[in-house]
Amino acid sequence: MTSATTNTTTSTPALLSVADLRIAFPGRNGAPPARAVDGVDLDIRPGEIVALVGESGCGKTTLARSLLGLVPPTSGRILFDGAPLASSARALKAYRKRAQLVLQDPNGSLNPRHTVYDAVAEGLRIHGYGGDERAAVAGALARAGLRPPERFFLRYPHELSGGQRQRVVIAGALVLEPELLVADEPVASLDASVRGEILALLLRLRAELGLSALVVTHDLGLAWNIADRVAVMYLGRIVETGEVEQVLTAPRHPYTQALLSVLPEAPGAPVVLTGEPPDPSRVPGGCRFHARCQILAGGEAERAGVADACRSQDPGILTGGGTAQVACHWAHARAGAETGAGTGAERATPAQ
Template sequence: MSTPPLLSAEALKVSFPGRRGAAAARAVDGVDLDVGPGEIVALVGESGCGKTTLARSLLGLVPPTSGRVAFGGVPLEYTGGALKAYRRRVQLVLQDPSGSLNPRHTVYDAVAEGLRIHGYAGDEQAAVARALARAGLRPAERFFLRYPHELSGGQRQRVVIAGALVLEPELIVADEPVASLDASVRGEILALLLRLRDELGLSALVVTHDLGLAWNIADRVAVMYLGRIVETGPVEELLTTPRHPYTQALLSVLPESSVEPVVLAGEPPDPSDVPSGCRFHVRCQVLASGRAQQAGVAAACRGRDLPVLGGGPGSRVACHWAAAVAGAGPASDAG
């Protein structure tokens, strides 16, 4: 029997009202996604694809329009007490440490804030020191009275991570955790997240636009486009043999890629006006090149929607062309 997921989303939708009577923006439009115990899942996609809204909904910061979020198999309740208890077990690590840290607070106060909010009854100083040490700031006491402006970018991000660790959560959601750091420090922070997974059994959902980052840290990858997961699978399989044209395009522009870069046409469509059929078809290089026509799925690409992918382990793709090439035929339950 497979291990039940620690965090799961089922048929999750998040819509925002349109302005002046316009259609609602479908930021998250039917997503199933699981994160298992001790697993790192990378959620990848362009800016505006809905991945940050999805992450915030998983954290309970944005209530879903429909669907559900569950932790440890228990549906999340959107009441003050339930959310407070949940956020002790699931913590957020933000992209910009400079914006996450109050410049008037010392490192000690920044890390101790969560303990104070949750009424921690133990030894606060020992808990803060333990969290800083786990985040790689040693000796921890040397950092207690420092202010954010006295730290390097990498040290500030470690303080943010320590603030998440101090409550000893079971899962962290890291939104672009290394985007603001230079390349050398980026590797150190990624190594830290891996070490925390190995030493503490910590699970993580890492939100990123960078498939190269996913290669270095994730066990599994979910690729998101216009509110939906379009491909998911184990990191090595998905990044070496991507099946969705969108995933292929994202991989083609990585510096280490050996294939010709794919330049996608235009910008992603407005989430208040999602195209019929496959939502990627208006930018799809496979459709534009005639390969979808040759496979006999061009009409399906333009006019037939695809099923929501299951969120658990295993490789899945939502693509008429990929299904046809694999021999499953268009609009199969595999994609």
Template sequence: MTSDLKPLLKATDLHVEFPGRRGGSPARAVDGVNLEVSPGEIVALVGESGCGKTTLARTLLGLQRPTAGVVAYRGAPLSYSGKALKAYRREAQLVLQDPSGSLNPRHTVYDAVAEGLRIHGEATDERERVADALSRAGLRPPERFFLRYPHELSGGQRQRVVIAGALVLDPTVIVADEPVASLDASVRGEILSLLLRLRDELGLAALVVTHDLGLAWNIADRVAVMYLGRIVETGPVEQILTAPSHPYTQALLSVLPEGGEPVVLTGEPPDPTRIPGGCRFHVRCQVLAGGLADEAGVATQCRTQDLEVLAGGTGSRAACHVAQAEAQRASSRA
């Protein structure tokens, strides 16, 4: 359900750098990103560990200040004053990967969910709002969970408590960082169904950070594939996952059931302090290694020419010399 409304959350030319070790080159964790999330839309941010997706998510939430670029909410750039950030974090909530680490083992479920209300000075009708949040998160009857502690709950129930803690403030957007990675396969579907139901019933927007393209297929309206600090392909989920243009996306998809012959990428992602010249994926690219870039006449560009940062919006785009050459040929034939 992709919305045609103006973006609720938007990143424009976003960069985040961290100091290098012993005075070395800085690590470019986010190296030029344009990304939009519209009301009622679920966007999946996909990539390997270390690609920068969690840093991007934290920056979108105001937890990390960008080195350059702008994060805007409802069209207004984020202000990093304490009061403004507190107000923004009421609207934009984080759901973390590990519910056991997110919940204080000494706090009851009631206190864990009520914490946000107390921080923001909204303790009026606290009991009613906590009960409503737990109920919306699928813990019913909610009163039965009030006095329980995290260790008394299953993994799926703990994740529902974390989601209830986000819902209690009636946010407009949720950033979920690997929301089902630590759960059993039997519980993952329940949590994904819950997120979809919350989107449909409450109009929530969500950015779901994951390494799992299968999860994206089940939940997202759009997908943004991230590699070494940049989004290298983006577009509607059906198009990206059935006809991916970027070799990296193709490799990620190949490991899924019915994904075809698995693509084994050589080596590890490069160090973000030493991003290679040319296409940042070329040192691992199966298309370049297999000679297809030579056939397309762009092998030299792959090795030496950087690609432009992909624009935001809802259209399909890929930062790949081969894909762009093929698209140009197809356009000329048409």
């Protein structure tokens, strides 16, 4: 198995750029606000597929939805093609021709009373498409792998397989010829035999159309097969990022190591993390992972001289670029011991 290969470089200007994004939801019964996204920098370049991975509840879906204007940020900045993402209804409508969302459950995305044709044509009608609607729908279905497309026009969602329904959802996104797809667990509800087909489709669309994509997933195997770059998220913040092969073959953050250890092909025993992820309304001080960290619990952080820093000092926010980075005091200390000094590219910026 080989990982996806990027066709972009770190010098290519970002299509989508996020800087210090924060999203907080009001707490219940006087509780502090829940910091669902708590300082995220993230860039996605033209033609690049970035996988955003992490446990359920870490803020992945909230971040993804905010990138499409569906969840307003509390603070921070989102730029698309160099321009700030505006919040007016007209500006968001124009933006959503260029950036489309593909959800996990095609059953929830498709109206059971609408034919496939109407489901795919809906976006064209919302945006006042002035061309040949039938040709546009047929082209989108064909690109999504439903051929001959006319055979599917009058079919309803219940008449399709799960993989076919997901292809209809993808066709509905493609019909507007977007530049960016945000796919939230796009194959999680599909049988294993169909998952590979949908992933191959996304890679083919990138190759043929130059699409960029953010793929939200808890599945590191999926990230390996489809992504150019991976960003690992924990408790509202990205804690490790870099090219997918680099991160997934030589993970530096203890959380990334734990996620990878449970894969069937992983060497050694799985790492069992203690406890549950903390409440996002009560993010612990110091490294937000320290209460569950197997490196701290096993004494390795103490031997590296960073145990106190793990408990008291925030490792900071990783920058959004394509360089390999990790927000971990122990990883920095280990890198410094191996090279004589930690490199600047490894370090996070201080949290505000």
